[in-house]
Amino acid sequence: MELRRIHHVAIIAADYRRSKVFYTEVLGLRVLAEHYRAERDSYKLDLALPDGSQLELFSFPDPPARPTRPEARGLRHLAFAVPDVVAALAELRARGVPTEEVRIDEYTGKRFGFFADPDGLPLELYEE
Secondary structure, eight states: OOOOSOOEEEEEESSHHHHHHIIIIISOOEEEEEEEEGGGTEEEEEEEOTTSOEEEEEEOSSOOOOSSSSSSSSOOOEEEEESOHHHHHHHHHHTTOOBOOOEEOTTTOOEEEEEEOTTOOEEEEEEO
16 A cells, blocks of 8 residues: 555534635635535535645534544644744734644744634644
């Protein structure tokens, strides 16, 4: 088996329209496709990142909440690479998105910082 890269990450939103605005307008991801699946009363939105990886945003009626944050079993957080983490976090704050303070990765010396999507999913910006 030869794994090459992450193809996509899937996220289930509590409020699909609010999360769609967040990921497309605040984070600036490009819409590849959007489908409404009537039999599931569910939307599926495919979003592109510049490197070709994708984010899938789903809606389902009454999805259960995430048990705890951030050390719940399963996906801990989703990290996006950025050229300047300080500038990117400042841009998020200017758009009304609360962010944590910049941290330094103790192993690589790189800067990173956390924020959350509209459902509280922990997201990270990691400086390349």
